[in-house]
Amino acid sequence: MTHNFCAGPSILDKSVLNKIAQAYSDYNNTGLALVETSHRTDTFMEIIEGAQQLLKELLQLPEHYEVLFLTGGASSQFYMVPMNVLNENQTAAYINTGTWAQKAIKEAQLFGNTKTIASSEEAKFTYIPKELPTTDGFRYLHLTTNNTIYGTQYRSGYPQVNCPLVADMSSDILSEPRDMTQFDLIYAGAQKNLGPVGSTIVIINKALLGQVDRKIPTMLNYQTHINRGSVFNTPPVMSIYGCYENLKWIKEQGLDNIRDRNKAKAELFYNTVDKLSCFYTTVAKEDRSVMNATFHIKEEAASQAFEELCKEAAIVGIKGHRSVGGFRASMYNALKLESVEALAEVMNQIEAKFG
Numbered sequence: 168m169t170h171n172f173c174a175g176p177s178i179l180d181k182s183v184l185n186k187i188a189q190a191y192s193d194y195n196n197t198g199l200a201l202v203e204t205s206h207r208t209d210t211f212m213e214i215i216e217g218a219q220q221l222l223k224e225l226l227q228l229p230e231h232y233e234v235l236f237l238t239g240g241a242s243s244q245f246y247m248v249p250m251n252v253l254n255e256n257q258t259a260a261y262i263n264t265g266t267w268a269q270k271a272i273k274e275a276q277l278f279g280n281t282k283t284i285a286s287s288e289e290a291k292f293t294y295i296p297k298e299l300p301t302t303d304g305f306r307y308l309h310l311t312t313n314n315t316i317y318g319t320q321y322r323s324g325y326p327q328v329n330c331p332l333v334a335d336m337s338s339d340i341l342s343e344p345r346d347m348t349q350f351d352l353i354y355a356g357a358q359k360n361l362g363p364v365g366s367t368i369v370i371i372n373k374a375l376l377g378q379v380d381r382k383i384p385t386m387l388n389y390q391t392h393i394n395r396g397s398v399f400n401t402p403p404v405m406s407i408y409g410c411y412e413n414l415k416w417i418k419e420q421g422l423d424n425i426r427d428r429n430k431a432k433a434e435l436f437y438n439t440v441d442k443l444s445c446f447y448t449t450v451a452k453e454d455r456s457v458m459n460a461t462f463h464i465k466e467e468a469a470s471q472a473f474e475e476l477c478k479e480a481a482i483v484g485i486k487g488h489r490s491v492g493g494f495r496a497s498m499y500n501a502l503k504l505e506s507v508e509a510l511a512e513v514m515n516q517i518e519a520k521f522g
């Protein structure tokens with residue numbers, strides 16, 4: 168068994184992968200593969216509408232939210248959000264918790280004013296800033312709920328704000344039950360807890376739209392995709408199908424159970440790091456991510472030995488992001504506890520040798 172700790176694209180449950188594999192050859196005994204089926208057919212409309220409905224159900228979204236399946240990754244949302252929501256003379260507030268937040272700020276500056284109202288840059292993004300000035304008067308406040316690269320996550324609620332709240336939830340959406348109604352816009356690349364890479368999910372409170380002066384290219388206008396049910400142009404059919412199957416899997420598991428399992432995996436991992444002298448993490452304890460645990464090894468020789476042992480144990484995707492180095496264990500929904508046990512076992516072996 169391969170233990171897949173990749174940060175994204177990342178692990179999906181085998182049952183979901185089997186469904187996708189089957190759809191590549193013959194979808195539902197139609198005699199056609201899904202990749203050779205028109206997105207204008209009833210077959211595909213059932214899939215995309217089913218996926219939108221199920222996402223609304225799992226996230227308990229009220230009627231005034233729209234769910235869109237777009238393309239371009241979460242990175243495209245860095246500019247689509249301000250293009251659709253922020254006027255040139257308005258200011259959007261951002262919390263700078265690292266690379267992805269910084270990219271979002273850079274794009275927003277093309278459309279209006281931005282103000283970084285909190286940042287953990289001075290501490291190399293090892294914590295989530297909690298003290299915020301007033302958010303009165305901002306067009307919106309943007310935050311990244313889980314910082315995939317640094318291993319920090321909002322663990323004890325989100326800031327109370329006096330303006331619309333926008334979130335990049337790419338790496339922790341659907342990892343636990345959460346009150347989504349505090350957000351006015353949420354976006355996420357599919358390739359972690361949602362499904363296979365290729366689609367980007369945007370959830371919008373419709374009241375946020377229709378208030379900018381600029382002309383917006385048709386494809387980049389949220390309203391286009393709302394009006395056309397995410398099939399204005401040819402959508403990423405296979406990714407959306409994979410998301411639908413994965414959402415069904417999440418429903419079968421139950422989001423409460425998923426949360427409990429994710430918590431158990433993270434506890435096992437962090438307890439192991441805290442107990443062993445060879446390993447450490449620089450992330451503030453209260454902000455440690457349940458999804459992406461970043462860690463380091465004190466000695467170079469131990470580090471090399473760790474990589475070799477991981478290879479032998481079929482542990483993959485454990486290297487840290489190239490911008491920060493070290494190691495990272497991504498423990499998304501489909502990763503089983505036994506994979507974290509396998510990792511802990513390797514860590515214990517390193518401790519026995521180098522500790």
Ligand SMILES: Cc1ncc(COP(=O)(O)O)c(C=O)c1O
Nearest residue numbers: 240241242267315335337338356
């Ligand atoms: C939190 C976060 N935001 C944005 C992105 C960029 O996503 P994409 O590659 O879908 O553009 C990532 C990618 O890992 C991410 O983790």
